[in-house]
Amino acid sequence: MSIDPPGFELPLRLFLGFRVLIDELHAELARQGHPHARPMHGFVMQAIGTEGTTAVELGRTLGVSKQAAGKTIETLERLGYVERARDHRDTRRKIVRLTPSGVDMLVRSARIFDDLRARWAAVIGDERLRALEADLRKVTPQDVFRLDVPGWFGA
Amino acid sequence: MSIDPPGFELPLRLFLGFRVLIDELHAELARQGHPHARPMHGFVMQAIGTEGTTAVELGRTLGVSKQAAGKTIETLERLGYVERARDHRDTRRKIVRLTPSGVDMLVRSARIFDDLRARWAAVIGDERLRALEADLRKVTPQDVFRLDVPGWFGA
DNA sequence: CAAGATAGACAACCAGGTTCACTATTACCG
């Protein structure tokens, strides 16, 4: 029959948990040869997927304008994570595809996230972690990609 | 004996949970007369506290440069949430203090966060919510203010 | 009292987002 914590702790803890995972991911990615990876890069590349996509499509997936998506693609291209080729069936379109380096980054990220999850499981217990994930699924939207991550904070 | 979800779901769910709470907070704040409140404003004002602070101090608390803290204070000042007065014992310093409107916003935020937490409790159960918070405390840093919230995502 | 530290402010820059405007290409329909 303990007293409830103040309501503002919950969002803070959620955000801190997110930050801890993301920070550790990128520290480890840097060690594994991806020092320029940024939090949103992996996320965007996941949205690009193995099939490739276009700027307009990516913008829709991420919930940002096509111009913003275009800028992000440019950055990723400079870093060598994606490449663009024109679509021969529709010469307006430019297909964005992951390069081997981009795929490597995603593969490593997946492995690191699994390791981090295992570390959490070791701390709080396997059952509790699964319960935590199940509970969060109940109070969050299903569509995991429409984070509107970029820019949501200042808007 | 179910299969573990992929590790990348955990950070996403944490972030989504955070976003849901913050978005609902600001929708409700807008309804209650604070339509210009932004996610970081409440956070920064919490860091300013009832005692007041200075730009340099605030920057240290938040983990940003004093210039960035100064810009944020300007914004808050334009919105009428804080005011600056010079310190008579050290005329270099300018003390930043919450205005009544700023205090009102914080008070309302606290109440709304409590309500939102209660809604989560109704969905996943009181015990489970407490367990979730307790577990997150185990895997996140104690110092809740050094979020480095502003700008961490792009850096 | 001179030298160093500190507070605040200004400028230039960067990242990433927005909207508006424009071109090139494709799709549709009378």
Added chain:
DNA sequence: CGGTAATAGTGAACCTGGTTGTCTATCTTG
């Protein structure tokens, strides 16, 4: 079949909120 409408990409101008560097004014201290 051809003209109109829709779509893909790009550029420009602007906003926010961060950064570093520099400068002045004001303590603080040896």
